[in-house]
Amino acid sequence: MLGDFDTDYTVKKWRRSGLKLLILGYIVLKNGKQKGVCLNTRKIIHIDADCFYAAIEMRDDPSLTNIPFAVGGSPSGRGVLTTCNYPARAFGVRSAMPTAQALRLCPQLKVGPVNMMKYREASKEMRRIFEKFTDLIEPLSLDEAYLDVSHSDLYQGSATHMAQTIRAEIREKLGITVSAGVSSNKFIAKVASDWNKPDGLKVVTPEEIDLFSAALPVKLIPGVGKVTAHKLERLGFQTCADLREADRNKLVRRFGSFGATLVERAWGRDDRAVNPARNRKSISVENTYAEDLENGHACFEKLSDLLVDLMLRIDKANAKNVVQKAFVKIKFNDFSSTTVEKAGTTARISDYRELLAEGLARKPLPVRLLGIGVRIETAGAEQLELHIPEGL
Numbered sequence: 001m002l003g004d005f006d007t008d009y010t011v012k013k014w015r016r017s018g019l020k021l022l023i024l025g026y027i028v029l030k031n032g033k034q035k036g037v038c039l040n041t042r043k044i045i046h047i048d049a050d051c052f053y054a055a056i057e058m059r060d061d062p063s064l065t066n067i068p069f070a071v072g073g074s075p076s077g078r079g080v081l082t083t084c085n086y087p088a089r090a091f092g093v094r095s096a097m098p099t100a101q102a103l104r105l106c107p108q109l110k111v112g113p114v115n116m117m118k119y120r121e122a123s124k125e126m127r128r129i130f131e132k133f134t135d136l137i138e139p140l141s142l143d144e145a146y147l148d149v150s151h152s153d154l155y156q157g158s159a160t161h162m163a164q165t166i167r168a169e170i171r172e173k174l175g176i177t178v179s180a181g182v183s184s185n186k187f188i189a190k191v192a193s194d195w196n197k198p199d200g201l202k203v204v205t206p207e208e209i210d211l212f213s214a215a216l217p218v219k220l221i222p223g224v225g226k227v228t229a230h231k232l233e234r235l236g237f238q239t240c241a242d243l244r245e246a247d248r249n250k251l252v253r254r255f256g257s258f259g260a261t262l263v264e265r266a267w268g269r270d271d272r273a274v275n276p277a278r279n280r281k282s283i284s285v286e287n288t289y290a291e292d293l294e295n296g297h298a299c300f301e302k303l304s305d306l307l308v309d310l311m312l313r314i315d316k317a318n319a320k321n322v323v324q325k326a327f328v329k330i331k332f333n334d335f336s337s338t339t340v341e342k343a344g345t346t347a348r349i350s351d352y353r354e355l356l357a358e359g360l361a362r363k364p365l366p367v368r369l370l371g372i373g374v375r376i377e378t379a380g381a382e383q384l385e386l387h388i389p390e391g392l
């Protein structure tokens, strides 16, 4: 009897708490819906430096700051500008414009040479600042990155506060300004970072996305270049609000899968995650040993420690599914190095043993440094690789 009673009581209790949970869930969902918020809202910051190459040159030579100034090739030959400062933009000077044409628009324009080493160094410094806020960083080019700060507790989780702090730190440490967009998805954050350029911040809250995106001209949707914008305009679509009325199937027939993306963006939707592995080509770990590893046995013993570190890094970069090759790097005690690679692997210890044996067979010398890594698949960059035009 007692047993029966107990069971009955437990079931009733379970049912009661189940019911409570259901009611609670309903209330939470209802409130969420009423406020129009998604319960799993991401917090994305998009950062883009202002007239990046020119800003670095102005920092190093402040006399260029208030005059029209550009970075690029000489007007003789086929020199082209990479970018120009904002005073030059007032004359209609733009990136990728032939220098000769820019000088016709603005005869007093001063043009300086490209110093890629400096820009790369500045880009690395920016990244070090981003890393204080999150590991989820997706660089799009030297001056631009998405940051997913959804899981950061800094500033009580305020992405706006984080963006302002990042902007202030970059200004202080690098001596240049960057603009930031803050929203709950990549598309809106990217558009927002351009909104108050230069030296600006724009926040678009989840509640504001609907109105904000409706008014956007279609040409501001990333991926819509001049040709697509023209086609869309001829079809009668000037703004995202126009696109919302479009027949999705017709757009897909006309633009392929990008047609479906267009409709998503028109509603301000973008569910792409910030992908730190996207532009990386490899992930690796290495160690220089205090004492040379005298023989193969000593080298093989180090493999498992290296592999544990490597796996942690691959995990952190969310890159498990994009591994394409494994490689081993060996530096011998005569300071020569060799690298051995193997394609089509998931980076198992057996792969690394095989590669290490092959590498060690190349020189009968003690080993100073051992490294192991993976080469990873890189998706096509959203912003096309910025190439330095001919003549620079």
Ligand code: TTP
Residues within 6 Å of the ligand: 048, 049, 050, 051, 052, 053, 054, 081, 082, 083, 084, 095, 096, 141, 143, 144, 197, 198, 386, 387, 388
């Ligand atoms: P952008 O961020 O597109 O431009 P920007 O930083 O110069 O100016 P904005 O304030 O509008 O962001 O590009 C970053 C750098 O990339 C730019 O400083 C120079 C280089 N670049 C080229 O080399 N060629 C190009 O066609 C463009 C657009 C940029």
Ligand code: MG
Residues within 6 Å of the ligand: 048, 049, 050, 051, 052, 143
């Ligand atoms: Mg920029």
Ligand code: MG
Residues within 6 Å of the ligand: 048, 049, 141, 143, 144
């Ligand atoms: Mg940029």
